Amino acid sequence: MALPFLTRIFHRVPSLFDARMPAAKRPQDQKHFIKKLNGLIRQAKVVQPPQVHLLSLADLRPALPTRWPGSRPHTAAMLAKAVIIANLDPPRLFTEIDPDTYLLAFPSLGLEQARHRLYKIAGDVSWALSSGQFVSPPALAASLPFSSVCRWWRLDLTAIERGLSQARALVPVHSAAAPQSRPAPMAKGARPIARAECRSWPCVHDNGTSPPLRPRLAAPALAPDSQLRVVWRPTWVSQARALSAHCARIVRSDGGGRPWLEGSAAYPSGSKASLMTIERHVIGAVVSILQNGAVTTDLILQICWESLQRQTRRLVTGLIADLPNDILGHRVKMEIFGMPEQETGPNLLEMVGFLRRIGCETLLRQSPERADCAMAARSGASMIGIDLSCLHPDQNFSDEELMVNLLRLRDKARRHNLGFYLWGVRRRPLLTFAINNGFDMVNGPALAGDLPCPTGKGI
Known part of the structure; x- marks a missing residue:
């Protein structure tokens, strides 16, 4: 019993x-x-x-x-x-x-x-x-x-x-040369894209092979009547689930009816004086806002690769290095862009180490076909990302093709313990796709327009 x-x-x-x-x-x-x-x-x-x-x-x-x-x-x-x-x-x-x-x-x-x-x-x-x-x-x-x-x-x-x-x-091999194959997310009623139709970005492979280099599209040197101003792009941060960061962007007008240049497209190549002028203008705006203390969101500061060369890096970062460590460590993210396509890693390692000693988190923006996640991870960068507004004119992908390739880049970054962010999103379907798929940071005209100054709090 x-x-x-x-x-x-x-x-x-x-x-x-x-x-x-x-x-x-x-x-x-x-x-x-x-x-x-x-x-x-x-x-x-x-x-x-x-x-x-x-x-x-x-x-x-x-x-x-x-x-x-x-x-x-x-x-x-x-x-x-x-x-x-x-x-x-x-x-x-x-x-x-x-x-x-x-x-x-x-x-x-x-x-x-x-x-x-x-x-x-x-x-x-x-x-x-x-x-x-x-x-x-x-x-x-x-x-x-x-x-x-x-x-x-x-x-x-x-x-x-x-x-x-x-x-x-079935877990894919951890190799950047073999990105995981993913079906494209499709809108309801849309026709699926066949694999033969879906073009892929070439990628930097672990075996050392790379796609051919593209000519870099660079702006001319500043003209005597050039005008510069800094605008702030609200940025979605996945971890906060809010627009809790602002990215500083330079806007340049050379007068004479020439088109306005924005972001990285405004930076000249081959003119150190013009480059230093733009960098000091952007950094001065960032420092002024941080010293006023009216903004509580993170600020993302874009710095050109050429400005971070050993001869000029202290001229560029001198102002920001004087800020308190608690502000630099928690409020400022430095994004390096414009890295030469033939770079193999040693210079990047030195630059990221220099910025980390200042106390800033470092992001690395590359072109999609040159996104070398292994090199970025070795350098100590925390995230890698791309800017859709900087795609080459012949990279006219459909939304579905972009989604497939962006997922591959995101997965490639995660395999190297890196975050992945996306700038310059202009279409709402891509914006929804990026946010729903856990991209760490997203911004662009589809999300919010540029502001003359960052708002006080994330929204």
């Missing part, structure tokens, strides 16, 4: 540790998970065919920082569960296979929607456990038919392990 009673008590012990957690917000035991999902299937409340989804942290743990040592696995597990719960719709079906593996169900979502939700959860868990840094490999995700993992009201652990092994085998 005592044996059934003791058995019931024994099976209740695991749930006692979760007693203070609301029932709807803790993982069900495996039998309850199966019973609940089978009940929804019988009631025809599950999109057919029924699928379950696996999330494994086993490959993620070795890449985590020292914040999660082996002595604190439960803290990481609690954080992972919190992220999962936040992304589940009622009735929040998920169960724990082992401390590193979770089984989820999205009964109301179609297969494609469920997979997107699963990959979002995997990315959010990786982001949360890595303290806001991109780690590689991320949390592992896999989708399986419910019938293949449930046998006689029990979970088939062998089938689950086999599904994870197959998903692990």
Whole structure:
């Protein structure tokens, strides 16, 4: 008589540790998970065919920082569960296979929607456990038919392990020469683009081969009647989920009916005097705003590669280096642009090291076909990005082709633990795509127009 009673008590012990957690917000035991999902299937409340989804942290743990040592696995597990719960719709079906593996169900979502939700959860868990840094490999995700993992009201652990092994085998090799192939996100009713039609940006490969160099489009030296002013472009920051940064941009008019030049297109090549004049004008505007203390958003300062050469770098950064360290370290990001396409890395390493000693976070903007994430990561830069307004005239890609190539660049950056940002977005579909796909920073006319001075707070 005592044996059934003791058995019931024994099976209740695991749930006692979760007693203070609301029932709807803790993982069900495996039998309850199966019973609940089978009940929804019988009631025809599950999109057919029924699928379950696996999330494994086993490959993620070795890449985590020292914040999660082996002595604190439960803290990481609690954080992972919190992220999962936040992304589940009622009735929040998920169960724990082992401390590193979770089984989820999205009964109301179609297969494609469920997979997107699963990959979002995997990315959010990786982001949360890595303290806001991109780690590689991320949390592992896999989708399986419910019938293949449930046998006689029990979970088939062998089938689950086999599904994870197959998903692990599909993780792309960490090589910039083999970017992950992704289908283009399509608007509803749009015709899918065939792979043969979708042109790709050439990329810098790990084996040393590179696409041919393009002639650089540069502005002439400043004219005697040239006029300069600085405008501020509001920038979306993914981590803050707000327009919480402003990018300083130079606007140049040479008079005589010549067109206005903006941003990096306004910087001359071959005229040190003109270049120094522009740099001092921009840096003076940034320093003036920071000293007034009226702005609480981050400020992004663009600096040309030629200005950071050893002979002139202290002339350019002297004003900003006098600012307090707490302002430089938390409010100012330095973006290097205009790096020569034949650069191999030593000069970049020296420049980034110089800016980091001042106390500034450093970003690196490159042309898309020359985006060398490995070199950027070695230099110590925190992010790499591109400016769509600086694309060469023959790079007239459609929105769908741009989306495919931007995803490849973003994934390539993440494989090297770099953030990825995008400037110069002019069309709303591209803007929505960039924000929804977790690009770290985004700006452009499609988001907000340039301002004469940055606003006081992020919006």
